[in-house]
Amino acid sequence: MSGGEGAYITRGIEPEDTKQGFSCGVHALDDYFARHALVNDARGVGRTYVLRRVADHDESLPAVLGFYTLSMASAESAHVARVIGRKLPAYPMPVAMIGRLAVDRRAQRRRVGERLLLDALRRVFDASRILGCTGVLVDAKDEDAEGFYVKYDFSTVTAGAWPRRMFLPIGTLRAAFAP
Amino acid sequence: MRLEATVPDSRGSAVVELAEELGLSRSQLVDEALALFLKAVIEVRRGRRLVTIDPASSAPACELATPTLSALEWAQHRQKTRLSAKSLAKMSALAESPPEPGARLRRAARRSPR
Numbered sequence: 001m002s003g004g005e006g007a008y009i010t011r012g013i014e015p016e017d018t019k020q021g022f023s024c025g026v027h028a029l030d031d032y033f034a035r036h037a038l039v040n041d042a043r044g045v046g047r048t049y050v051l052r053r054v055a056d057h058d059e060s061l062p063a064v065l066g067f068y069t070l071s072m073a074s075a076e077s078a079h080v081a082r083v084i085g086r087k088l089p090a091y092p093m094p095v096a097m098i099g100r101l102a103v104d105r106r107a108q109r110r111r112v113g114e115r116l117l118l119d120a121l122r123r124v125f126d127a128s129r130i131l132g133c134t135g136v137l138v139d140a141k142d143e144d145a146e147g148f149y150v151k152y153d154f155s156t157v158t159a160g161a162w163p164r165r166m167f168l169p170i171g172t173l174r175a176a177f178a179p
Numbered sequence: 180m181r182l183e184a185t186v187p188d189s190r191g192s193a194v195v196e197l198a199e200e201l202g203l204s205r206s207q208l209v210d211e212a213l214a215l216f217l218k219a220v221i222e223v224r225r226g227r228r229l230v231t232i233d234p235a236s237s238a239p240a241c242e243l244a245t246p247t248l249s250a251l252e253w254a255q256h257r258q259k260t261r262l263s264a265k266s267l268a269k270m271s272a273l274a275e276s277p278p279e280p281g282a283r284l285r286r287a288a289r290r291s292p293r
Contacts, residue, residue, distance in 0.1 A: 012244060044226070044256045047249065073258040077267050093270060097260070118291040127250030134274040137260070153284045155273055157266040165262065167270045171277025176288040 007057040008065065010119045013041050013048040020063040024102040032100060033067055046071040046099050049123075051116055065107040066116045069099040070123060075137065094132045095167075096124040101138070117152060121168075125177045128170050135170045139163035182209075219243070223251045 015038060022033050037048040046069040053061050074092035098120050103112045124136055138154060140146035141163050146156065153176075154166040186194075198208045219229055229248070230239040262270070280288070 012242060042228075044228070044252060046256075047252070071256065071258060073260045075260050075262055075267060075270060077262065077264050092259070093267070093274065094257070095260075095270075097258070114287055115291075118287050121288070122291050123246060123249065126246040130247055131250050135270070135277075151283055152287065153278065153281050155269070157269045157273075158263070165266060167273055169273045169277035171274070172280050172284075175277070176280035176284045177291075 007054055008051055008115070009054060010049055010051045010116070013037055013050050013067070017050050017052070017064050017067075022062065022064045022067070022102075022104055023106075024066075025105050026102065029100060029102040033102070037067065037069070040069075046097075049116075049119065051112060051119070060106075062104045062106050064104065065110075066101070066103040066112045068101040068116050068120050070120055071097050071099060072131075072133075073097045073137065075134075093134045095135055095137045096127065096133055098136060098138045113148060114152075117149075121152075121173055122177065124170075125173050128174070133170055136168045136173065138166050138168075140166055219245075219248055220251065223248050228252075 018034050018038055023030050033048075040046050041048045048067055048069045050067045051065045053063055053065060073095050075095050076092045098117075101113065101116055101120070103116070121136065124133065127133060136154075138149055140149055140156075146164050146166065149166045149168075150156075152168070153172055154168045156164050157167045158165040194205060194208060197203075198205050201208070203211075222229060229243040231241045231243065232238070233240040
């Protein structure tokens with residue numbers, strides 16, 4: 001991505017962000033960002049973080065280049081009875097979930113996706129110092145998305161249907177961010 | 180009680196400057212900062228959000244957040260996600276024996292601003 005570190009900033013969503021005409025080309029994500037992200041953020045259902053261009057930098061780019069949502073979840077077996085006798089965790093696994101991650105069409109092919117993902121992973125890494133977290137879960141909507149997450153060491157844990165659920169263990173994340 | 184902490188140079192300088200500006204000792208300033216942080220943690224654990232209020236409009240002007248407070252807040256709203264036994268077993272195995280990060284993730288993590 002061109003531009004120095006000071007040219008872009010990632011922060012929690014604010015009301016003005018939803019009025020910047022964000023468009024990633026996927027209606028469901030655009031609609032979520034414009035209509036629901038702020039409300040869900042305020043309710044604490046899932047925090048939304050936006051990557052913004054600073055005011056006077058490269059005005060050919062949109063003000064909001066991309067966003068992602070982050071929440072905590074407990075991963076549990078859908079078939080509790082089957083847990084007995086199997087090599088499954090005895091307790092629900094606390095995980096961080098990246099629910100949505102989208103890049104504006106005008107900012108694509110500039111490594112914005114990587115920047116958003118690493119920002120999310122950094123926040124999870126920081127959070128894992130003070131609360132239980134076994135890793136990061138994401139849902140890959142299609143093969144392109146699956147390929148993107150595989151590049152950053154996510155493993156597919158569901159197969160045969162979309163979306164694919166993918167997991168990055170906290171140990172791998174800690175080793176990546178270790179000084 | 181005496182506490183010692185290592186903080187980034189920029190934060191340390193800011194504490195020294197602010198203590199001089201406000202006519203406080205460093206201990207007084209750190210004590211007040213800790214009192215605010217403890218209060219913030221209590222409020223977030225109650226499920227509340229921390230904001231500043233614009234006195235003119237009485238509307239929230241800015242939300243106060245730190246990585247710790249955000250993490251606590253996420254934990255307050257933990258969702259349940261159901262997975263098949265096979266998926267959960269695979270996740271558990273990965274969590275117990277996490278693979279070493281690949282070169283691409285390591286490079287990206289190094290580039291990622293703190």
